[in-house]
Amino acid sequence: xxxxxxxxxxxxxxxxxxxxxxxxxxxxxxxxxxxxxxxxxxxxxxxxxxxxxxxxxxxxxxxxxxxxxxxxxxxxxxxxxxxxxxxxxxxxxxxxxxxxxxxxxxxxxxxxxxxxxxxxxxx
Amino acid sequence: xxxxxxxxxxxxxxxxxxxxxxxxxxxxxxxxxxxxxxxxxxxxxxxxxxxxxxxxxxxxxxxxxxxxxxxxxxxxxxxxxxxxxxxxxxxxxxxxxxxxxxxxxxx
Numbered sequence: 001x002x003x004x005x006x007x008x009x010x011x012x013x014x015x016x017x018x019x020x021x022x023x024x025x026x027x028x029x030x031x032x033x034x035x036x037x038x039x040x041x042x043x044x045x046x047x048x049x050x051x052x053x054x055x056x057x058x059x060x061x062x063x064x065x066x067x068x069x070x071x072x073x074x075x076x077x078x079x080x081x082x083x084x085x086x087x088x089x090x091x092x093x094x095x096x097x098x099x100x101x102x103x104x105x106x107x108x109x110x111x112x113x114x115x116x117x118x119x120x121x122x123x
Numbered sequence: 124x125x126x127x128x129x130x131x132x133x134x135x136x137x138x139x140x141x142x143x144x145x146x147x148x149x150x151x152x153x154x155x156x157x158x159x160x161x162x163x164x165x166x167x168x169x170x171x172x173x174x175x176x177x178x179x180x181x182x183x184x185x186x187x188x189x190x191x192x193x194x195x196x197x198x199x200x201x202x203x204x205x206x207x208x209x210x211x212x213x214x215x216x217x218x219x220x221x222x223x224x225x226x227x228x229x230x
Contacts, residue, residue, distance in 0.1 A: 040156035047154025061154035064183045064195040091197055091215055093157050102160075 010118070011049035013111065019049045019058060020111060023094060026080060027107035030088060032095035036104035042117035044094045045109070048079055062092035126169040127162075130179040132186040140207040142177050145229050149180040150190055150200045157216040158199045164219045165201070168226065175230050205229050 023045060027033060034041045047061025057072035058079040065071045076082050083089040088097050096103035127149060130138045139146045149165045151158040162180075169178035183190040183198060193202065193209060203211040203226060211225050 035156065037160065039159055043154055043159060044156040047152075047156075050154060061152060062157060062198050064150070064152070064187070064190045064198055066187075066191055091157070092155065093160075093216070 009050070011046060011053050015049040015053050016046065016114060017111060019045050019052065020109065020114065022058075022079075023048075024108050027095055030084075030095060032088060032090075032097055032107075033100075033103040034106055034109060035093050035096060035102050037102070038104070038109060038113055039117045040093050041109050042114040044092050045114055046118045060092055126166050127178045127180045130181050130186075130189075132188045135181070135186075135189045138177075138179060139204050142204070144175060144177050145203060145205040145210075145226075146177040146179060147226060148202045148204065149178070150183050150193075150195050150198060150202065151180055152183050152198050155198045160216045161199045161201070164217075164222060167219060168222055171223065172226060172230070176226060203229050 023034075023041075044061060048058040051057065051059040051061060051068070051072075055068055055072045057075070059065070059068060059072050060077040060079055060081055063077055065077075071077055080095070081090075083091075084095060088095070090096070093102060128138070130148065139148060147165070147168065149161060151162070165178060165180070168176070172178075181189060183195055197214050199214075199216065201213040201222065202209050210229050213222060213225055
């Protein structure tokens with residue numbers, strides 16, 4: 001299908017690892033959890049790593065922007081975004097509060113789990 | 124994989140705005156986690172309302188013009204179009220019942 005992202009543009013393991021570790025640490029620090037569907041977490045982490053590589057900032061992959069470069073420098077939607085930092089609101093469902101029905105029990109995800117959801121498949 | 128047809132910047136007018144039946148458009152992006160949760164719900168909706176509703180999906184990364192024209196910010200966003208006009212909007216991953224309810228109002 002045409003909506004399968006090109007595997008050639010996949011972020012490097014290093015970029016993905018930086019984002020993965022950030023997300024684990026941030027979840028622990030804020031008392032939030034990853035989604036019970038680890039595919040959601042995996043796709044968002046890969047999206048963040050892609051933005052970090054392409055734009056220099058981990059812009060939220062669950063928004064549409066007129067100008068991604070301008071958004072990165074404005075920083076409002078760079079992860080962790082302002083709504084997350086102020087109110088623990090993550091509409092991307094990466095960091096879910098304890099009362100969220102979609103939250104899982106974990107604050108960790110492995111690199112191979114991420115790759116198993118994103119490698120060469122339609123997210 | 125999906126029963127929702129892909130629409131593009133180029134085909135949007137013909138496929139959505141000029142449709143004889145109401146259209147549900149799923150604005151999604153490849154690296155948006157909650158879009159994965161909405162996609163199967165949208166497919167179920169397509170089956171449930173077959174013949175009465177057209178269901179399409181638009182990749183906002185590849186089709187930024189339509190996404191910008193309709194002021195898409197948060198993804199996923201679902202919009203209902205009727206007679207060439209946007210008549211309803213649902214933002215975020217929602218339960219199927221919520222979406223069915225919204226659509227039923229316009230059929």
